[in-house]
Amino acid sequence: MTIAARRSYESLSQAAERTGISTKTLRRRIADGALTAYRCGRLIRLDPDDVDRILVKVPNGR
Template sequence: MTQVPSSRQFETLREAAERTGLCTKTLRRRIAAGELTAYRAGPRVIRLNPDDVDHLLVQIPTISRTA
């Protein structure tokens, strides 16, 4: 069985979506694809670790322009 971090605050799909600007449907797709770990606390209750959600967001490298 997977060990759940004990001192971490979890968030709902809606909270994660609002915080990151992603759609809840996108988060559900990432969970289904195995790209995002989710924790179930009942038949309809899903919680996410905010750090896991943040790892979905990858910085896009840009070319720095000097004037």
């Protein structure tokens, strides 16, 4: 696997800081099935692309 093809993951706190969404909201999205999380022991990791997909563009109404 090349470095370019390597998948990257982020923690809940990293995803929250990057997007401005609280960790509590991210945990709710995981619980309701809107966001896939990956667990390794006690650590929870998120795919940044999956996190970005839960953000929905709002039409400007013009």
